[in-house]
Amino acid sequence: MARHDRNTDRTLVLLHGTPLTPEIWSETVAFLGGRNLVTPDCTDVPNSRDAQSILAERVASAVGGDLDLVGHSFGGQIAIDLALTHPDRVRTLTLLCTRDTPFAAFGPVATQLRAGSGPSIVGSLARWFTPDELIADGSAVRAVREQLSSADPEHWAAALAAIATYDRWSRAGSLTMPVTLVAAGKDGVSTPEVMRDLARRIRGSVFDLHAEWSHLSAFTEPESLALLIDQAAGREP
Secondary structure: OEEOOOOOEEEEHHHHOOOHHHHHHHHHHHHOOOOOEEEEEOOOOOOOOOOHHHHHHHHHHHHHOOEEEEEEEEHHHHHHHHHHOOOOOEEEEEEEOOOOOOOOOOHHHHHHHHHOOOOHHOOOOOOOOOHHHHOOOHHHHHHHHHHHHHOOOHHHHHHHHHHOOOOOOOOOOOOOOEEEEEEEEEOOOHHHHHHHHHHHHHOEEEEEEEOOOOOOHHHOOHHHHHHHHHHHHHHOO
């Protein structure tokens, strides 16, 4: 877990998606000054339907005090679970390209991964970035390509299987801290429609749609992503 100490009374927690590593946040962190900040390693995914909840408890135990939670994709589901189980500690919640309902199509993909025939690197990149971003081949694309090449298929499969059955539809509406939902218009899993529905069920939440983004496009604009996070984490109840 990388820690970046700043002078503040609460900790900004950045939770990555699967099968990525905390390094996906490295460029964004450079623009997030003035905060205690941690990027927990959530790559060791338990083979359990409750993987998100288990990882949420690991983070809650490892990071003390009040938290500003930011989660992308699978990390967003970890963040939701942490906010549901420790609402007294979570000051703000920012969800990037995630969902609180099952995505059953990931179940067969998890099975394929365990059989040694999972998604290709090229195919994954094509789903997560726009064509222009892939042509530019910037640092975020290169970082994701490298992380995919070294991803543990068992842990990736465990995460996908957990996403396939993850369902907090009946509980998400109980969240009372300021919640900001950031959707990508070209995301085929955490679609704008799915995230807008989640926003409707959380009283007082903010829905922020970036129509030109794909699933990982935010990481190609680290300074803009850092500003978005700063603004969301600065919201008051």
